[in-house]
Amino acid sequence: MNQSDTPIVKRKLAFFERYLTVWVLVCLVVGVALGKLLPDLTRRLSGLEFGRGSQVNVPIGILLWLMIYPMMLKVDFSAIGGIAKRPKGLLVTLFVNWLVKPFSMALLAWVFMQHIFAHWIDAEMARNYTAGLIILAAAPCTAMVFVWSHLTDGDPVYTLVQVAVNDLIMLVAFAPIVMLLCGVAQVVVPPKVLITSVVVFIVIPLTAGWLTRTTLLKSHGKEWFEQKFLPKFHPVMINALLLTLVLIFAFQAENLVSKWFAVLLLAAPIIIQVYFNSSLAYLLMRWLKVPQNVAAPGALIGASNFFELAVAVAITLFGPGSGAALACVVGVLVEVPVMLSVCKICNASGKWYQTPFSETPATN
Numbered sequence: 192m193n194q195s196d197t198p199i200v201k202r203k204l205a206f207f208e209r210y211l212t213v214w215v216l217v218c219l220v221v222g223v224a225l226g227k228l229l230p231d232l233t234r235r236l237s238g239l240e241f242g243r244g245s246q247v248n249v250p251i252g253i254l255l256w257l258m259i260y261p262m263m264l265k266v267d268f269s270a271i272g273g274i275a276k277r278p279k280g281l282l283v284t285l286f287v288n289w290l291v292k293p294f295s296m297a298l299l300a301w302v303f304m305q306h307i308f309a310h311w312i313d314a315e316m317a318r319n320y321t322a323g324l325i326i327l328a329a330a331p332c333t334a335m336v337f338v339w340s341h342l343t344d345g346d347p348v349y350t351l352v353q354v355a356v357n358d359l360i361m362l363v364a365f366a367p368i369v370m371l372l373c374g375v376a377q378v379v380v381p382p383k384v385l386i387t388s389v390v391v392f393i394v395i396p397l398t399a400g401w402l403t404r405t406t407l408l409k410s411h412g413k414e415w416f417e418q419k420f421l422p423k424f425h426p427v428m429i430n431a432l433l434l435t436l437v438l439i440f441a442f443q444a445e446n447l448v449s450k451w452f453a454v455l456l457l458a459a460p461i462i463i464q465v466y467f468n469s470s471l472a473y474l475l476m477r478w479l480k481v482p483q484n485v486a487a488p489g490a491l492i493g494a495s496n497f498f499e500l501a502v503a504v505a506i507t508l509f510g511p512g513s514g515a516a517l518a519c520v521v522g523v524l525v526e527v528p529v530m531l532s533v534c535k536i537c538n539a540s541g542k543w544y545q546t547p548f549s550e551t552p553a554t555n
Contacts, residue, residue, distance in 0.1 A: 215436060219447075250436075254435040257427055261538075263397050263401070266400060284489040287471055295467065296325060296329075299460035306526050309325045319513055320456075322508075322509070326508075332496075336353070342531070350492070436523065443512070467491060470490055486533075495530050498523045505518070
């Protein structure tokens with residue numbers, strides 16, 4: 192059956208996914224209220240670390256694990272081989288993720304934070320904001336990828352492969368890119384701390400997810416694994432996400448309230464980066480005749496960020512009250528509503544995207 196003959200089934204979004212922007216705003220209000228009304232409790236929670244001086248917060252670390260581990264359970268590395276026959280979409284996404292996005296964000300951060308907004312930000316804080324924006328852009332989206340793909344009726348297998356390949360590349364590329372670009376931005380990044388963060392938040396959950404998946408698929412089968420086991424983690428992931436946002440906003444309450452103007456300034460390069468990279472990926476895939484159910488989620492993957500890892504690394508390197516951490520938190524605030532708007536644009540442009548190739552359906 193050709194792609195053009197495949198019936199399009201609109202998926203109904205779950206209540207949580209449909210109102211993601213609302214939940215983020217609710218978490219913002221609750222988190223800021225917690226930070227301002229219960230400062231002692233917030234300080235105690237913020238001071239809980241995995242080892243003295245590690246700056247890896249225990250509550251956030253546990254909650255991130257509860258989000259990342261179930262996500263890693265969905266990663267099927269055996270599916271990578273099937274994409275070899277239609278690699279264009281994957282290659283475009285990897286090109287945007289690793290050769291465009293970190294460097295374009297570094298440029299945007301440098302232009303906005305250290306030049307355009309230089310009159311409102313002191314030099315040291317500008318470097319901190321720049322570092323945070325670089326960390327945010329250097330981590331391709333993982334946890335939210337499947338939500339964006341779901342919203343755009345994306346090819347689930349192809350999306351899964353994109354996540355798997357990005358995770359593999361992240362293991363070796365994330366730390367060097369951050370160190371390189373932050374070095375250019377005159378920010379000293381301790382390599383040992385950064386690599387430790389990558390191991391804790393990527394290597395360990397990825398390995399645990401792979402071992403669990405492999406073991407349970409062999410012992411219980413694919414149907415039980417996908418229909419019985421994985422759904423149990425959905426409410427866990429939702430609650431972990433909401434609690435993570437609440438804690439992040441609580442730890443940053445003073446910054447969010449006292450530096451609300453900085454929040455607005457930081458939003459500018461993030462918004463430009465999202466629209467630029469998603470447009471670039473989407474147009475490149477259209478030019479290469481990639482099917483839209485691969486192009487739309489691919490464009491979204493190429494523009495969104497693994498904010499859980501970014502916030503964790505920024506907190507680890509610079510502390511929970513730092514400008515770098517604030518920049519990553521602003522990324523959380525901005526990304527959800529902006530990415531939802533990109534989803535709507537991709538869905539609305541389906542006819543335009545397919546029309547030039549309707550007579551010769553794409554196979555790549």
